[in-house]
Amino acid sequence: xxxxxxxxxxxxxxxxxxxxxxxxxxxxxxxxxxxxxxxxxxxxxxxxxxxxxxxxxxxxxxxxxxxxxxxxxxxxxxxxxxxxxxxxxxxxxxxxxxxxxxxxxxxxxxxxxxxxxxxxxxxxxxxxxxxxxxxxxxxxxxxxxxxxxxxxxxxxxxxxxxxxxxxxxxxxxxxxxxxxxxxxxxxxxxxxxxxxxxxxxxxxxxxxxxxxxxxxxxxxxxxxxxxxxxxxxxxxxxxxxxxxxxxxxxxxxxxxxxxxxxxxxxxxxxxxxxxxxxxxxxxxxxxxxxxxxxxxxxxxxxxxxxxxxxxxxxxxxxxxxxxxxxxxxxxxxxxxxxxxxxxxxxxxxxxxxxxxxxxxxxxxxxxxxxxxxxxxxxxxxxxxxxxxxxxx
Amino acid sequence: xxxxxxxxxxxxxxxxxxxxxxxxxxxxxxxxxxxxxxxxxxxxxxxxxxxxxxxxxxxxxxxxxxxxxxxxxxxxxxxxxxxxxxxxxxxxxxxxxxxxxxxxxxxxxxxxxxxxxxxxxxxxxxxxxxxxxxxxxxxxxxxxxxxxxxxxxxxxxxxxxxxxxxxxxxxxxxxxxxxxxxxxxxxxxxxxxxxxxxxxxxxxxxxxxxxxxxxxxxxxxxxxxxxxxxxxxxxxxxxxxxxxxxxxxxxxxxxxxxxxxxxxxxxxxxxxxxxxxxxxxxxxxxxxxxxxxxxxxxxxxxxxxxxxxxxxxxxxxxxxxxxxxxxxxxxxxxxxxxxxxxxxxxxxxxxxxxxxxxxxxxxxxxxxxxxxxxxxxxxxxxxxxxxxxxxxxxxxxxxxxxxxxxxxxxxxx
Numbered sequence: 001x002x003x004x005x006x007x008x009x010x011x012x013x014x015x016x017x018x019x020x021x022x023x024x025x026x027x028x029x030x031x032x033x034x035x036x037x038x039x040x041x042x043x044x045x046x047x048x049x050x051x052x053x054x055x056x057x058x059x060x061x062x063x064x065x066x067x068x069x070x071x072x073x074x075x076x077x078x079x080x081x082x083x084x085x086x087x088x089x090x091x092x093x094x095x096x097x098x099x100x101x102x103x104x105x106x107x108x109x110x111x112x113x114x115x116x117x118x119x120x121x122x123x124x125x126x127x128x129x130x131x132x133x134x135x136x137x138x139x140x141x142x143x144x145x146x147x148x149x150x151x152x153x154x155x156x157x158x159x160x161x162x163x164x165x166x167x168x169x170x171x172x173x174x175x176x177x178x179x180x181x182x183x184x185x186x187x188x189x190x191x192x193x194x195x196x197x198x199x200x201x202x203x204x205x206x207x208x209x210x211x212x213x214x215x216x217x218x219x220x221x222x223x224x225x226x227x228x229x230x231x232x233x234x235x236x237x238x239x240x241x242x243x244x245x246x247x248x249x250x251x252x253x254x255x256x257x258x259x260x261x262x263x264x265x266x267x268x269x270x271x272x273x274x275x276x277x278x279x280x281x282x283x284x285x286x287x288x289x290x291x292x293x294x295x296x297x298x299x300x301x302x303x304x305x306x307x308x309x310x311x312x313x314x315x316x317x318x319x320x321x322x323x324x325x326x327x328x329x330x331x332x333x334x335x336x337x338x339x340x341x342x343x344x345x346x347x348x349x350x351x352x353x354x355x356x357x358x359x360x361x362x363x364x365x366x367x368x369x370x371x372x373x374x375x376x377x378x379x380x381x382x383x384x385x386x387x388x389x390x391x392x
Numbered sequence: 393x394x395x396x397x398x399x400x401x402x403x404x405x406x407x408x409x410x411x412x413x414x415x416x417x418x419x420x421x422x423x424x425x426x427x428x429x430x431x432x433x434x435x436x437x438x439x440x441x442x443x444x445x446x447x448x449x450x451x452x453x454x455x456x457x458x459x460x461x462x463x464x465x466x467x468x469x470x471x472x473x474x475x476x477x478x479x480x481x482x483x484x485x486x487x488x489x490x491x492x493x494x495x496x497x498x499x500x501x502x503x504x505x506x507x508x509x510x511x512x513x514x515x516x517x518x519x520x521x522x523x524x525x526x527x528x529x530x531x532x533x534x535x536x537x538x539x540x541x542x543x544x545x546x547x548x549x550x551x552x553x554x555x556x557x558x559x560x561x562x563x564x565x566x567x568x569x570x571x572x573x574x575x576x577x578x579x580x581x582x583x584x585x586x587x588x589x590x591x592x593x594x595x596x597x598x599x600x601x602x603x604x605x606x607x608x609x610x611x612x613x614x615x616x617x618x619x620x621x622x623x624x625x626x627x628x629x630x631x632x633x634x635x636x637x638x639x640x641x642x643x644x645x646x647x648x649x650x651x652x653x654x655x656x657x658x659x660x661x662x663x664x665x666x667x668x669x670x671x672x673x674x675x676x677x678x679x680x681x682x683x684x685x686x687x688x689x690x691x692x693x694x695x696x697x698x699x700x701x702x703x704x705x706x707x708x709x710x711x712x713x714x715x716x717x718x719x720x721x722x723x724x725x726x727x728x729x730x731x732x733x734x735x736x737x738x739x740x741x742x743x744x745x746x747x748x749x750x751x752x753x754x755x756x757x758x759x760x761x762x763x764x765x766x767x768x769x770x771x772x773x774x775x776x777x778x779x780x781x782x783x784x785x786x787x788x789x790x791x792x793x794x795x796x797x798x799x800x801x802x803x804x805x
Contacts, residue, residue, distance in 0.1 A: 124483060128416070136423040137449035138507055139416045140533050141495045142487030143479050149507075151477035152497045159475075159516075203479045250455075253499045254474050376449060377497060377505055 008270065011226045012099045013236035014387060016044040017348035021184040022217030022333045026117045030061040030336075031073060033115035037218035038074055041111055045222055045234055054080035054107030054223075056098050058090035058114040058337035060126045080107035087372030088284045089244070090114055090340040091219075092383030096242045098223035108228055115218030116336025123214045126336070133376040143203065146286065147211060149374050151203040154289040156254045158205060160304075163292065165205060167307035169196040171288035171323075172209050172330050174315035179327025181317065181357040186215055186333040209330070210287050217335030219345045237351045237366075237387045241270030244383040252378075258290075258371055259382035260297035268299065271386040275299045278386070279363040280350045281321065282343030284371040285328040290379070294369055298384060322360040325350060344368040344385065351389030364392035394512055394544045397552075399560050399586070400689040412685035412734045413486040417529040423450040425464040426532035430524035431777035437467040437504065448504035469522045471500040473514050473536060486528065489686075494550065498522060498536050508534035509550050513542040525554035525775050528685070528735030530728070546773060555775035556694035556737050559584035561636035566591045566618055566673060571748055572698060573641035574601045575765035577611055580639070583769045586690065589631055591616025593623070618642045618669030628676035633684070635677055639696040639768060642669045645750035649711025662716040670697075670723050678731060685734030694737045696768055697724050701742040701785040705792055707803050709754075728777075739771050744784025757783050 018040040020033060034057065042049050055078045057067040067083040070076070080101045084090045091114065098110035116122075127145045128135075138149060157163065173196055179185035191209060199208030222234075229236040243266055245259025260267075268274060275298070283294040292306035300321075301309040313321040326332055326346040329339045347366040349355040355363075369384040419427070429436035438447045442459035446467055453460050476496035479487065487493050494510045498520055506522065514520050520536040527533045535554055537545070546557055558580050565580070567573045568590035577588050588611050592599070595615050606613055614631065617623040618640075628635075644665035646658055653659070684692040702710060703717035721740065728738035745751040747758040759782035767781040780786045791799040 127483075128418075132420055133449045135416075135418050136420050137534075140419075140527065140529070140531060141507055141509060142415060142482045142484045142490075142493055143477075143495060145483065148477050148479050148482075148495060151479075152475040152495075155477060156475040156497075201478075201480045203477045206477075253505060254497065377507065 006266070006270065007103075009099050009103065009239040009241070012103055012223065012239045013226050013229050014095065014221050014223055014239060014348055015229050015234045015236035016041050016222045017345040017352070017354070018044050018220050019184065019345055020115070020218040022186055022215045022335050024118070024186060024213065024215050024333070025120060026216035027119070028117055028216070030059045030063075030115055030117045031065065031070065033117055033216060033218040034059065034070065034113055035074055037113045037115050037220040038111060041113070041220050041222060045232060047109070047232060049074070049076060052076055052109050052111045053078050054098060054101055054110030056082045056084060056094040056110055056112045058084045058086070058094060058340065059116050060336045061116045061122050078107070080110060086340070086381045087337065088286060088340045088379070089370040089372040089381035089383045090337050091344045092242060092340070092368070092370040092385050093244055093381070095223060095239070095344065095385055096244055096383070099239055099242070102223055102225050108224060110223045111220060112223060113218065113220035114337040114341045116216060116338055118214050118216040118335070131373070131375045137376060146374050147206055148203045149377065150287045150290070151206040153255050153378065154287060155205050157256055157289055157293065160256060161307065163289070163307045165197060165207070166193065167310055168210070168288045168292060169193055170310045171285070171291050171315060172196055174319070175285065175324045175328045176331045177316045178325050178358060179331030182326045182332065183357065185327040185331050186213055187327065187331040206287065210289070212286055212329040212334035212339070215333035215335050217333065217338050219335075219338045219341035221345060221348060235352050235390055237348050237389055240273070240386045240388055241267050242383065242385040243267045247380050248382065255378035256293070257303065258293060258297050258379060260294065260369065260384055264297060264299045267384055267386065273365060273386060278365050278367050279322070280325060280347060280360050280366045281323050282347040282366065282368040283324060284340070284343060284369050285324055285330050286334065286339070286371070288330065290371060291324075294371070298367065298369060317358055317360055322363070325355065325358045325360060340370050340372065348387065351387060353389065364389045393542060394547050396544045397547045397560065397689055403688070409684070410489065410686040410688065412528070412682070413489060414529040414733065414735065415486045415527050416484060417531055419531055420450055422452060425450060426524045427526070429464065430526045430532035433523070433774050433776045435467055435469045435523055436464040437502070438462040439465040439467065446500070446503045448506055468500070468502045470539065471498040471506070471520050471522055471536070473510070473516050473518060473520050474499050474505070476510055476514070476516055490553070496536065506534045508536040509554070511535070511537040511545070511548045511551055513538045513545070513548070526737065526777060527554060530732050556637060556739070556772040557583070558637060558769065558772055560586050561690050561693065562587045562589070562634045563637040563639060564589045564591065564631070564635045564677070565639045565641055566616060567641040567643065568592045568605055568613060569599045570641050570643055571601070571761040572643070572746065572764050574605060575761045576639050576641060576768055577605060577608065579765035579769045581608060581610060583773065586610065587612060589614050589635070591618070591627070593617035618673050619664045621672045624672040624676035628680070632677055632680040635681060636684075636690050636692045637694045637696065637772065638673065638677055638681065640670065640673060641698060642666060642673070643698070644716070645710070645713055647710055647753065649708050653712070659712045662712055663719070666716045667719045667723065670720050674727055678727065681736055682731050682734030685736055692734065692736060694739055694772055695727065695731060696739045696741065696772070698741045698743065698764060699724070701744055701780065701788045704742070705788060705796065705799050705803060737775065737777060739777055739779065741767055741771065741779045741781050742785045742789070743781045744788070759784070
């Protein structure tokens with residue numbers, strides 16, 4: 001079967017990136033967080049809730065609700081609705097679907113929102129009920145979540161490519177430096193390489209500062225056509241290209257690459273740019289070793305050269321490769337499915353010149369990626385998007 | 393390499409007793425194919441009948457060809473450990489108490505990759521031998537051991553969580569008058585049991601083999617008549633807190649079914665001795681065993697029943713006896729559920745006619761009492777739940793699976 005040419009995202013824009021600042025624990029519900037994000041979207045865009053005619057929701061902690069329950073809950077009357085349970089790939093997947101919906105005029109303004117609460121037992125309940133394979137063949141092994149699964153992937157990756165903990169630590173340390181400029185980051189103390197290396201072991205080789213902190217929060221943005229944004233007088237970023245892939249490289253005995261590697265050529269070709277052209281990059285950093293894998297799979301260096309790439313670049317806001325400028329999940333916190341949105345929302349703020357204290361000067365072209373759903377032994381979902389600010 | 397475990401010291405009553413906890417228990421229905429395999433000590437994976445590919449975890453369709461024809465089949469046990477990790481601070485209560493805990497990802501020679509508990513001697517890049525074991529929740533988990541024997545292999549801390557090894561444990565064999573009971577004592581002592589308590593009813597009455605029993609070091613003859621509620625309770629009051637393994641060798645075999653007997657007196661004895669005896673033993677010893685399910689190196693681990701395979705299909709020549717055994721089998725499932733919170737295994741050994749006086753009219757093949765004793769030992773060491781001892785038992789099992797009606801008709805002869 002011949003692969004057909006994809007339709008470009010001409011005239012599709014993303015506007016009003018909003019973040020509801022995270023808290024470690026919240027007694028509120030996921031619906032409360034999502035409601036606040038929708039309220040912030042409306043406020044930021046200067047529209048009425050009734051102007052939203054498409055809704056795309058991601059959350060782990062909504063209980064029995066899905067998107068449909070939320071329409072009545074929040075008084076929205078939409079003609080396009082999606083609920084995306086793809087964990088760390090939810091933002092890219094949601095953006096892709098919303099973009100096509102507004103392009104085809106099935107909707108004019110789609111609100112993409114992700115939010116999760118974090119009660120003291122939320123994380124455990126999410127783990128227990130994550131997936132069937134996880135229930136049958138991972139959770140009984142006592143590892144309680146992704147730490148041990150990623151530990152196996154990290155150990156194999158680090159051994160295969162000669163990567164040290166110092167190499168991986170550079171990513172976490174640079175992100176902490178970025179986070180110190182973000183007033184909403186949960187991690188507020190500087191992190192040195194010595195402190196990183198001295199972090200207590202969680203599941204070898206994963207140590208404390210390789211892990212994200214589960215928290216509550218929400219993130220959102222609006223997807224619409226250029227003319228809609230113009231009529232609303234909204235500054236918006238143009239969507240240039242996206243990729244999405246699930247269960248890639250199933251024959252690899254262990255994960256050393258994500259689905260990006262399968263589609264990365266198309267990602268840049270569709271956008272008409274090269275990796276070097278990007279001003280800011282926001283990867284999905286549930287563990288820094290996964291970020292290193294993305295540097296390779298997203299074409300910034302070859303497979304196995306991730307450590308060298310990290311050593312050769314300054315990943316901070318003022319560095320030569322500004323990366324996860326808000327501090328990323330590693331330093332801001334992981335608000336469930338909102339963790340998927342964190343990078344994309346921060347990236348949008350960057351190219352819109354609205355990132356405030358974390359702003360990279362002259363950021364015009366950005367990339368955000370997602371990764372999610374460690375269903376059994378590997379992350380299954382991957383995605384990425386390239387977008388440009390109005391000045392490019 | 394593993395250091396041998398040391399004999400446990402006398403328990404300090406001031407220290408906290410570690411209470412039983414259960415590893416995560418939920419499984420999909422299909423995944424219980426592994427439970428069945430683990431119960432019998434088999435290594436089975438789903439194999440696609442259409443394309444021959446093995447699959448794991450449990451699936452409803454073949455990931456190679458989408459055929460729904462996935463059957464659990466015995467699979468090659470060999471694999472290679474790709475990567476390992478040691479969980480230091482698991483969130484699960486069971487594992488947190490036992491951390492650090494080592495797991496790994498094994499690439500099986502037959503295809504799938506399996507997340508498995510690791511024996512301490514497993515090394516990355518080296519071959520391993522995979523099995524399914526029943527963990528303390530009673531559910532199946534994959535366990536990787538080194539391909540060859542290593543020193544003190546069975547003393548591995550994680551392996552011992554999966555098994556009921558008699559080493560350093562204290563055992564109660566409920567009936568020392570029976571040959572099976574006497575052979576069991578010898579086998580369990582040889583397997584390293586610290587003490588074997590042997591129940592004897594009316595101990596002033598001499599019995600064959602008594603001298604040998606009393607002469608063995610680490611064997612204590614105790615008074616126990618399982619059919620007597622008070623006798624069981626009295627013994628439990630004395631030694632109930634130090635019974636780590638209970639081997640129920642209570643037996644009462646009489647020929648005959650319904651019409652050739654008059655009245656219910658023999659049936660009543662059968663029920664008194666075996667069924668009510670089971671209840672008396674369970675009520676006397678079960679609660680303390682359940683409470684002591686995580687109590688150190690010599691924690692309480694297993695309850696063993698020796699059942700006639702005719703518990704599964706009535707043999708009219710011994711019809712009432714078969715029925716009493718069926719009742720005990722049913723009770724064993726109840727006991728298994730009730731001991732489960734303590735992580736105590738209930739192991740059933742099914743045997744055909746045993747080579748003892750009560751089966752004197754039955755033609756061979758018959759099962760030697762020693763074979764039953766050896767099966768008890770190996771079942772405990774491997775953490776099994778179901779064993780079929782001898783050719784008759786194995787044959788009945790297969791015929792029952794093939795056609796229960798054929799078996800019923802053919803047992804009537």
